[in-house]
Amino acid sequence: MSSVSGIVHVHWPLWTIYPCAALFFWITYSWVLPVLSRLLMPVQYASFNTFNERCWRSNICSLLHTSLAVSTLSVVFFTDRAMLHNRLLPHGNQLLYVDISLSLGYFSLALPTSILMSKAGLPYGSRVMVLHHCLVVMAQLVFLLTQYPSFYMAASGVLFELTNVFFIPHVLMLQLGIDSTHLFFLVNGILLVAVYTLGRIFVCSVLAVLSFADLLHFSPPHPFGWIAALIGLGCFYGLLIMSWYWYVQQI
DSSP states (O other), X not given: OEEOSXXXXXXXXXXXXXXXXXXXXXXXXXXXXXXXXXXXXXHHHHHOOHHHHHHHHHHHHHHHHHHHHHHHHHHHHHHOGGGGGOXXXXXXXXXXXXXXXXXXXXXXXXXXXXXXHHTTOTTTOOHHHHHHHHHHHHHHHHHXXXXXXXXXXXXXXXXXXXXXXXXXXXXHHHHTTOOTTSHHHHHHHHHHHHHIIIIIIIIHHHHHHHHHHHHHTOXXXXXXXXHHHHHHHHXXXXXXXXXXXXXHHHO
16 A cells, blocks of 8 residues: 555555456457457347447446446445444445446446447437546545545445446347347336335435435544545435436436
8 A cells, every 4th residue: 555645545456456447348348249249149239330339338348347346345245344334434445445446447448438429319328427427437536545435435336336237238128129028128127117216216315314414423534534525425416416317307
């Protein structure tokens, strides 16, 4: 660990796992997925237009990232109960730091591709999604540099990504033209609405209220801890507002 100032503490995963993850996702998106898609689903892949094909590759990478994030963050919560009582302050969970480093590597692909896809408009992308990715990257950078606010970073991460476990398959099935009356399509859709409502809307809203209470008793060891915590929470609030916006629009 190297200490740059009184509040900034950079750990080894930021300069090892992050660049490796970024390289992995870019290689997978740019070279691996086109080859595999042509081999495994030649007819369907050939029928995609330019933006649909890019959306397909982006969604596969997103599903891979989601699987890793949900698995890792679930382990963090099951093995580190102390974080529940140390919500705003830095918390030295190495696995959480590894997960966020890996996730930042993924968003090194997701952010620029979302900007590109937003030019095509819906259903391929939107400016709201670009803003969403920018807020995620900002929160991740604040955490990786300062480890503020650990609990809310981990909790929001697992709850937001949990919805993608069902949302991304939903989008992939639409791209493949699977009938909406298909049993798997219906079951996945029901689970998507349930998990989004319970996790991304209800629990995250409760966490937002809890964070206000935590701020009233917040006493960081370094004065700049206030800035780091407020930036991290501000990103969380912004992402929650977007979640409500999408909920009202779609559900």
